[in-house]
Amino acid sequence: MKKNRLFVFVGFFLINIVNPSLAQELLNPSQVVLHIGKEGANPRNSEGSFIQLNDGRILFAYSKFEGGSGDHASAFIAGRYSSDGGNTWTKKDEVIVSNEGGMNVMSVSFLRLQDGSIALFYARKNSLDDCTPYMRISHDEAVTWSEPVSIISDTEGYFVLNNDRVIQLPGGRLLAPVSLHKVAGKDFSMRGRIYCYYSDDSGETWQRSMELPNPKEVVLQEPGLVSLKTGTIKMWLRTDRGVQYLSESHDNGNTWQEVYASDIPSPRSPASLRRIPKTGDLLLIWNNNDGSIDGKASFRTPLTAAVSKDEGNSWIHIKELENDPDGFFCYTAISFLDDEVLLGYMAANRLELKEKIPLVLRKMSLHEFYE
Template identity: 55%
Template sequence: MRKTIKLLCCLLLPFLAANQATAQQQLALQLNPGEDNPRNSEGDFITLKNGRILFVYSRYTGTSTSDHAPAYLAGRYSSDGGKTWTKTDEVIVEKEGDMNVMSVSLLRLQNGKIALFYLKKNSETDCIPMLRLSDDEAKTWSAPVPCITDKKGYFVLNNNRVIQLKSGRLLMAVAKHTTVDGKWQGKANLYSYFSDDNGATWKPGAEVPNTTDIVTQEPGVIELKDGRIMMFIRASGGYQQLSYSNDKGETWSHIEKSNIQSPLSPASIARIPSTGDLLLVWNNTPGKDRTPLTIAVSKDEGKTWQHVRNIESDPQGWYCYIAIHFTKKKDVLLGYCAGNRPRRTHLSVTNITRLSQKSLYK
């Protein structure tokens, strides 16, 4: 009898664990490529005042999956906290640039308006972040305003990257990839741009110092509890790099190696509203591939990370460009590229996965 009970326990435990994991993590939406739609990528979320959640992403057209292929911004809605989503796309921003518009950041401003940031790409030497505002809950948008006017070049602003500080300042970090002679280079010069008038005008911060051979790309920023700004940076060398600002993003410290092991791939960091801790989502690997996709929590402002767990672990997968959004129901939505290397869909598939905030600590 005891042997039978022991056997039943051995059989039931994996089943219970699997069902617990399913309850804690749900694939809510998968945007696969199709006819005249070779790629869906780099999106972000906003919760509207009526409770609906809007996800805006880069929807490519034609046959090419290149970053420079035609694309417009499309939207899907959820009325149940991110569990289910509308079946068809709504055009949010038509293709404006000579190449495309892509890479979305959405932000609820302190004045109640919604800010929509995206890249307008005209050529391999002309790519600039743009801003539109909505005062009617994303029904209509203002005319676009360029966020960089003091320099020309190819500037990368990742999705889900713009923040508003407690002071009200809007802050973004960008990577400039063109040299003086106009050629594209992998090692980018990193800058911050900020606005103290809700996006009407923008000013440049100082360049982030980097006297090393480390390749720096695709930065993001997070405001720490002590008032400093931490910039986290996609970098070569097997780790994310960091830089800090003591003056709200106007000047920066020299880059330094973090404790976040990573390939040359972007990470995302956001503050968990229910606890005040930091959530990190990234590729936790010493290799070159963008798999697995891992989450971790920091209770000490990024000094250490715990509760480390993979949410995607397919060895043939390709996970990156993460958007983090916390819902009113104390869940967290993650929107990210989730392609497959053998099928060559690296950046073509976008997943929206829903987790409970409690499950981040398990």
């Protein structure tokens, strides 16, 4: 036994000399660092986002539901902090945004703006006819927040802005991709009308892009954005067609090309796509199935990661992160910490969705996504 320990120690010592980052990864394999809602009374915890603060702490905010597990139950925006790179987290929730909506506030996006301030985006849901994304700004590292500004002022309706979705382009423009599902006097439609709202004055005022062309009337929902190295903005969307759908804008989000099918298998479930700062590659987190498992288009397992080295044209290093056949994994938030990655996502049992929806924070080495 002592001899084996000596070999392990010597091996690790040599690795540390040759490749210190790999040695650190061996010490810190993928691990769940926080499990919110597995125990406790509140029925649902979901749709969060990370922000790294200037004092070294990390804030994770999420939708904490109290009145039920459905999208229209009472909820507020809660926050937890980490002071050690995401290894441990505060035990109690801090109220980031109280429930200022007739139904709830939910679905958080943080964004560090180019002027150094922090933007917070969330949905304020008053009724089935009125769900509107709002923005607040903090100039003191998330200690206090400005009064909310509505992203949408040109019409009233039920707009969906997913968590961890808003981006800022190199020129300063903010882009918020939304899906409109209902206006007063009309029935709710699963086929969303897709727009990007954009701001060129740090969020003080917002304008609407052209509607995403959808001549084949595909069911489109929950859009997300990534800025490509060419300057093209790529949008991805969940559908019921067994794959993720895509569109592109070549004018900073003003106009969009006709939506088309990708070759990324997917149920009717959202994907998350971010650029890896360390490598410049793209990281995709999604449910790698075509929706045909048990005939359920919303079957959200396994939770899978893949990397693209060619701006999303192809995907490699496909890796399962969660593979419970009864699992329900979705709405992933992503944060990069040099050689490590933090993920936050719903991690429920699909048979218990009406009773309990926990949320998991997972810490991984960047190296794991390239294995």
